[in-house]
Amino acid sequence: MEKIRSLSEFEYGALKEIGNIGIGNSAVSLSRLVNSLVCTRVLDTKFGLIENIPKIAGFSELPVLGTLMRIKDDLNGYILVFFPENSARSLCLTLSGEEEKRDLTNPMNLSLIEEVSHILAGTYITSLAKFLKLNLSISTPYAAYDMSDSIFNSAVTEMSCIADFALILDAEFLIKENKINGNILTLLDPESLNHLLKKINSMIDQTPCTEYEPSNYEKL
């Protein structure tokens, strides 16, 4: 059985900062795509029982375009990119420039959103990998146009096959000019969370680990 632990204020702060780095880099790639200024914000991060995660995140029945990708290698989890209906439409319009192609059920638009989401999640994960010196990759994207909570619940359910607890990191981006906003949600299993916190601690802690101290070797 997994050990139940709670995170300290400091650890939450550090995780939020990690989220900030990720979303910041995603925003840069998005701003290049649409040629506008992108604002970002880390909304929340929580660690809890997996069935409580949807309550923490607080979703609704509003339709969104959600793209799911799996985080692989050194960390294990999922990354989701959500665009509300209107944002998805403006994004399609901005990128394709064709007024009539605003139907979100159109496979071309779905695939466009899929690709944009993949770029955003890709930059997010790559920046984390660089910053934390981890080896990370993401799977191919899968988009769905549906209620936000049913998309999120499905991701959480897949996650619940491998873990009983999860960390959620919710970050938001906003382009005022084109009225585009969206969320990037990261879900990590407890093992990945430990790995992440260890990395963060070793970065903050300048003193080398005791195992490698020469004085310790002499004593042995």
Added chain:
Amino acid sequence: MAYSGIVMVGIGDCAIVRSPVKIKTSGLGSCLGITLYDRQEKIGGLLHTMLPNIKEARIKDNPAKFTDAGIEYLVDEIIKKGGSRKKLEAKIVGGASMFENSHMNIGERNIKSAKETLTKLGVSIIAEDTGKNYGRTIIFDTFTGDLLIKTVLRGDKVI
């Protein structure tokens, strides 16, 4: 009976109410919503499960998270509250595969597990709306026994 409201059920959760209270759960993706109803007693229960079997679980304290254990738990609780096993009618909704990559087939496994468990317990399934690739929100009316299913692109229906 003065209170007529809606009880919300979250993921991995369940509720039992008497007429005329309604029970709602939103965002059934690969999850499964199971309703049980005793038409004579006008008592109904709703369950929102995530995973098909409790057997492989590491933490087993929440039966409502699992389809098989959740159904058994809900049937027991309804009988304790005055329902009778023979009169129980079950409806199942959900178990979709939202993404094309769902190699894990959780939705399908949930449906299968629910049918097996209900058959084992001798509860008949009178209606279902399962599978496919879209999310559903359900509202169960314990006054009529009707189950309203809401979707984003495919309209609403009552089973």
